Amino acid sequence: MTLRVLVPWQRLVDALQIPGIEPILWHINDDPEDAPEAEVLVTERPSNPERRTRVARIKGLQHVHLLSIGYEWVLEHLPQHATLTNSRGAVEDATAEHCLALILASLRELPQALEQQREQRWERIWTSSLHGSTVLLLGAGGVGSAIAERLAPFKPAQVITVASKSRTLDDGTVVHGIDAIEALLPQADVVIVALPHTARTEKLVNAEFLSQLRDGALLANIGRGPIVDAEALLAELDRGRLRAALDVTDPEPLPSGHPLWTAPNCVVTPHMAGDTGEFLKLVSELAVRQIRGMLAGDEPFNIVADRS
Template identity: 90%
Template sequence: MTLRVLVPWQRLFDALQIPGIEPILWHINDDPEDAPEAEVLVTERPSNPELRSRVARIKGLRHVHLLSIGYEWVLEHLPQHATLTNSRGAVEDATAEHCLALILASLRELPKALEQQRKQRWERIWTSSLHGSTVLLLGAGGVGSAIAERLAPFKPAQVITVASKARTLDDGTVVHGISDVEQLLPLADIVIVALPHTSRTERLVNAEFLARLRDGALLVNIGRGPIVDTEALLQELDRGQLRAALDVTDPEPLPSGHPLWTAPNCLVTPHMAGDTGEFLKLVSELAIAQVRGIFVGKKPFNIVTDRN
């Protein structure tokens, strides 16, 4: 029996040229036609939300492997009996690295320095710093943990971690429950959003949330765009009350002419946190191992069990 596998990249197609496996090059974003019949789909998250439903139209599909950690987009389109896995373990380091880059670029006013460079103007800029700041980190999963690990060498005054449930981690870190956020917000110089998008987190960062932050605080969203109320954030930015660094936005992709592009003290990157050569290598290795394991009858790893 041949295992038909849809893959989005040539390197995966080449690596799966194995007797008994038939790789089929098909990209959920780029191919004009729906996918041919296949048992396994290896896919990125489609940039256009309207293309997500293409998953549901794949005949014979019994397993989906995502080249990302986030999986919420695919749930409503997943066949009832299909299993779902993600790329946990390949994405966290690149995402955490980009998060730190956003923080440092924003705090140390690098966009302003670049503007001065282009004008050939030598003028010192006094800035804030990660050193000595209080960081409120929303998210204690793989990405949140990787971010916390990278924050430590910069000597913040403290890092306060928040997740859906209060608990103490193996290393002794106290994690606050989401219900504590309201009282913690006034303490924060920097708020990092590294949460998944769920019904509980949608618009968590709303007008009331933002109003509790001290003037000049920096909001960093490395999680999902809909967690932040864009209109509420724009109002705070326009008033000069807050700063923002966003790798994800709502809407996404951010359309030309959207006010976030030109909002004051706002740095935007195009959902590129995981887009590194090392990530590509690691995520490809995971996908190849997953498909080979399925072919020989092994239980898939990184199974997503939360499908409600």
């Protein structure tokens, strides 16, 4: 029996030229036609939300492997019998690196410096810094842990980690439960959102949340856009009270003319945290290993067990 596998990139077609596997080039977002029949779909998250329903129309689909960690978008379109895996272990480093880039660009006023460069205007800018700041990190999973690791060399005053449940990590890090967040917010100079999008986290960062942050605090979101109430954030940005650095937004893609594009003290990147050459290499290797294992009859790894 031949395992028919839909893949989005030619490099995966080339890597899967293996007896027993028929790789088929098909991109969920870009191909004009629905997918041909296949047992396995390897896919990234479509930038066009309307394309997500294509998963449910793939005949014979038995397994979906995601080229990302996030999986919430595919759940309602996944056939009930199909298994689901993600690319945990291949994405975290690139995402954490981009998170630090966003934070540093905002704190060190790089957008203003770039504007001065374009005007050929030499004028020193006094800035804030990670050094000496109190950072509130929302998320203790793979991405959150990778961010915490990268924060340490910048010598923040402290990094306070919050997740769904309180616990102590193997390295001794104390993780506060989400119910403690109200008391922690007023201490934060920087808040990093590295949470998944769930019913519990949707609009977690709302007007009340933001009102408890000190003047000049920075909100960085590399989790999911719907976790932040965009209207509430815009109100704070327009007042000049808070700053934001966003790789994810709600809506997404962010449409032309949306006020977040031009909001003061707001840096926006187009959901590109994982888009590096090294990520592409790692995530491709992981996908090939997953498909080879399935052909051999091995149990898939990185199974997404929580399908709620």
